[in-house]
Amino acid sequence: MKEILLFVEPTEASARAAQYAVWLAAQTGASLTAVYVVDTKTLDDLLRARIFVRMEEMDYERDLEEDGRRYLNHVRDLAEAKGVRIATALEKGGVHRIVVQKAKDIKADMVVIGEREAKRSRRDCYYDEGERILCEARCPVLVVKGAEEIKALYDSI
Amino acid sequence: MKLSQLLTPELIKIGVQSSDKEGIVEELVNLLVKAGTVTDAAALVEATMERESKGSTGLERGVAVPHCKTAAVKQLTCSMAISREGIDFNAIDGAPSHIFLFLAAPPGMSGPHVKALANIAKLSRSEEFLRKLREAATPEEAFSIITHEETRPD
Numbered sequence: 001m002k003e004i005l006l007f008v009e010p011t012e013a014s015a016r017a018a019q020y021a022v023w024l025a026a027q028t029g030a031s032l033t034a035v036y037v038v039d040t041k042t043l044d045d046l047l048r049a050r051i052f053v054r055m056e057e058m059d060y061e062r063d064l065e066e067d068g069r070r071y072l073n074h075v076r077d078l079a080e081a082k083g084v085r086i087a088t089a090l091e092k093g094g095v096h097r098i099v100v101q102k103a104k105d106i107k108a109d110m111v112v113i114g115e116r117e118a119k120r121s122r123r124d125c126y127y128d129e130g131e132r133i134l135c136e137a138r139c140p141v142l143v144v145k146g147a148e149e150i151k152a153l154y155d156s157i
Numbered sequence: 158m159k160l161s162q163l164l165t166p167e168l169i170k171i172g173v174q175s176s177d178k179e180g181i182v183e184e185l186v187n188l189l190v191k192a193g194t195v196t197d198a199a200a201l202v203e204a205t206m207e208r209e210s211k212g213s214t215g216l217e218r219g220v221a222v223p224h225c226k227t228a229a230v231k232q233l234t235c236s237m238a239i240s241r242e243g244i245d246f247n248a249i250d251g252a253p254s255h256i257f258l259f260l261a262a263p264p265g266m267s268g269p270h271v272k273a274l275a276n277i278a279k280l281s282r283s284e285e286f287l288r289k290l291r292e293a294a295t296p297e298e299a300f301s302i303i304t305h306e307e308t309r310p311d
Contacts, residue, residue: 002206010268039271042172042271042272043271045275045278046271046274046275046278049216049278049281050212050213050214050216050249051214051216051274051277051278052223052274053211053212056208056211059226059268060270060271063264063265063267064267064268065266066270067267067268105207121277127279
């Protein structure tokens with residue numbers, strides 16, 4: 001394994017996935033890239049639906065960019081604390097499409113994502129970006145489950 | 158972020174007293190005040206009306222989604238009012254608005270706020286769902302209709 005792509009989201013499950021990805025990169029010697037996508041597709045949808053006005057869309061986009069930088073910095077700190085080299089990417093667009101494309105671009109051997117919330121409808125599945133990555137990625141996708149076990153792995157490095 | 162996770166029957170009002178936009182917003186804010194999630198009701202009304210001044214959130218199909226980002230709330234918070242008769246909310250189709258979904262979030266919660274608004278936009282595409290909601294007789298029935306719509310398996 002040479003390239004691991006970590007899909008970063010603003011969730012606890014994603015933070016655990018980050019710990020696992022760092023552990024995996026440390027074990028395999030693979031390069032780690034973390035990607036966060038500012039969901040501008042949804043912002044555009046809200047603008048088209050007239051729920052947002054243009055200034056508001058721009059304001060929220062800035063907020064989401066700041067969120068993304070914060071989450072990526074956290075993941076970078078996690079990796080560097082264990083001596084794992086990491087590249088980070090803050091992208092904009094439709095989330096799952098960008099992640100799938102990024103995996104292709106860096107020739108990722110694996111995409112690592114956090115555990116998904118329980119789904120109660122097909123609509124939930126359709127709109128979950130992680131589910132879409134699972135369906136559309138052209139490389140293996142690892143869904144990280146568990147909490148204590150993951151922390152123990154990370155701490156063991 | 159699902160509406161059924163943000164709403165409770167106590168945050169839903171069937172029938173409104175007001176006949177104008179600011180009055181409706183005040184009624185929606187009062188629901189939140191009763192729930193204890195608002196730190197400054199006047200500031201919340203003001204922030205919402207300021208947002209409305211930039212462009213009405215009265216959408217098609219009788220739905221209005223007044224919303225704002227303000228420190229006057231502690232968390233992402235939501236309330237709902239339904240008017241059988243409908244009220245002029247300057248909707249884009251010119252028709253009266255019947256279902257008012259109000260969302261407010263403090264600075265720093267833009268991610269969940271956007272997801273909740275996106276969810277409302279998706280739900281608002283269903284004519285059948287909106288018809289049932291308009292005809293709800295009680296807050297409990299309206300909440301049940303929302304929960305059913307958000308959890309049906311198909």
